[in-house]
Amino acid sequence: MSRERANRPSVLLVNWRDTRHPEGGGSERFNERVAEGLVRRGYRVTVQCAAHDNAPADEWVDGVRFRRRGGRWTVYLRAMAAVLRLRPDVVVDVQAGLPFFSRLVARCPVVTLVHHVHREQWRAVLGPVLGRVGWWVESRVAPLLYRGCRYVTVSEQTRRELAGLGVATARTTVVRNGLDAPPPVRAQRDPDPTLVVVGRLVPHKRVEHAVDVVARLSGRWPKLRLEVVGHGWWLPQVAEHVRRLDLADRVTLHGFVDEQDKHEILARSWVHLCPSVKEGWGIAIVEAAAHGVPSVAYHAAGGVAESIVDGQTGLLAADRDDLVRQVDRLLAAEDLRTSLGEAGRARAATFAWEHSADAFARVLSEVVGQRRF
Structure with missing residues (x-):
């Protein structure tokens, strides 16, 4: 690794899935578009997520390093091991319901990324008993564990819901989603509804x-x-x-x-x-x-x-x-x-990933105490 690259601030983004995962979706696209934008702004970015058959264990995509380790549950342990091993300058802990508990092992600032609060989903996915446990972890354990951390979310509504869980709005920054430019299409509006x-x-x-x-x-x-x-x-x-x-x-x-x-x-x-x-x-x-x-x-x-x-x-x-x-x-x-x-x-037409990356980079620069690149 060149000295110039080694001197760039390093970001470890721990997430359950990536966009190539069979269950990947819009939140994963946000994570990766922002990661790509951070690379263009001078950061070294690694995404740590679960392994799956659609992609290799190790890969570089658009300047972002992907490390795919563990399954549905062991991904959390593998992510904590990555925090210890890679020693990043900042961890972005993506909480899709469950946190990665990176705060327990990180020796650097942790930024918590929450796309939305999962109160209603827990019961729908896991049933009334396990759903209640999941919601307890999300609503009680996570805000306590990540107290003092900066939060990022994608809407004012989620910012308000996080405030209801004890996360002060002053600690939460809203970073809007961007939009990939739609490709040219041949289709015309269907004559039938x-x-x-x-x-x-x-x-x-x-x-x-x-x-x-x-x-x-x-x-x-x-x-x-x-x-x-x-x-x-x-x-x-x-x-x-x-x-x-x-x-x-x-x-x-x-x-x-x-x-x-x-x-x-x-x-x-x-x-x-x-x-x-x-x-x-x-x-x-x-x-x-x-x-x-x-x-x-x-x-x-x-x-x-x-x-x-x-x-x-x-x-x-x-x-x-x-x-x-x-x-x-x-x-x-x-x-x-x-x-x-x-x-x-x-x-x-007003939504652009470059705006999202700019806003996220401002949060990181404040957290790590460095100028934006």
Whole structure:
């Protein structure tokens, strides 16, 4: 290693997954885009995450070093070992519900990155008993262990929820998501009403609610269809829900698709749905907006109330019945759909990963006491 490179401040980002992991999603994209931006600003960045079959144990991508070690649970122990071994100048501990407990072994500042608070997800994924334990660790143990640490999150809503757990807002910085420039597409808006959902198929994404929308509106909209883009271990349950409602001819479960196909599907859709119980931000909402497609989501689902400007770039619903009403309203009003879509397109153009990396670098420079590079 050259002396110049060795003198750069080193960042170790410990995270459960990376974007190439079968369960990787929007939060992993944020982590990696910011990591790439930090490299361009003079930092040495290592991402420590779980091993999987889609990528090698050790890899360099866009200047970022990836170390993939451990499985679903042992990844935490391997991450703590990496903190001890690599001796970084700062650790970024990504808490997707569970912390990595890096504070116990780090001999350097720790920045805690929380995309969203997981109160509702614990029960949905682990059931009432284990879910209660998980929430206790997230809501009680983690704030105590990381007291005094700087926090970063992606929305004001999560910042407020962290404050409710005892994390002072003065210690929390909001760093917005950026947006990858959408590729050119060939698709035109479909002549028939088409809904789309983009995301991992896991229980708390509640894709079934989107299927229910189709079931409820099929009489009023005989040609209504739903395109579901994404994969995950909850796919069999979603497929069974579609079968039970006899909607196989109206709902297409695409599974994993590449980026180009994802954007082609978004571009031909009328309305994007995000029925998740909680999102830190909702990258898919802004991706849809970049194609002039408005979104409908739940008002109580965290950061979506910021990625959607209600009544200007999309609509927010109070509950499942209201979700159906808001989708029906958009399907029936082409002028409203178009105006929301165009406003969303203009807003999407303001999000850039370079802005995210700048904001994150400012936090790190304050924490390690060095000038930004």
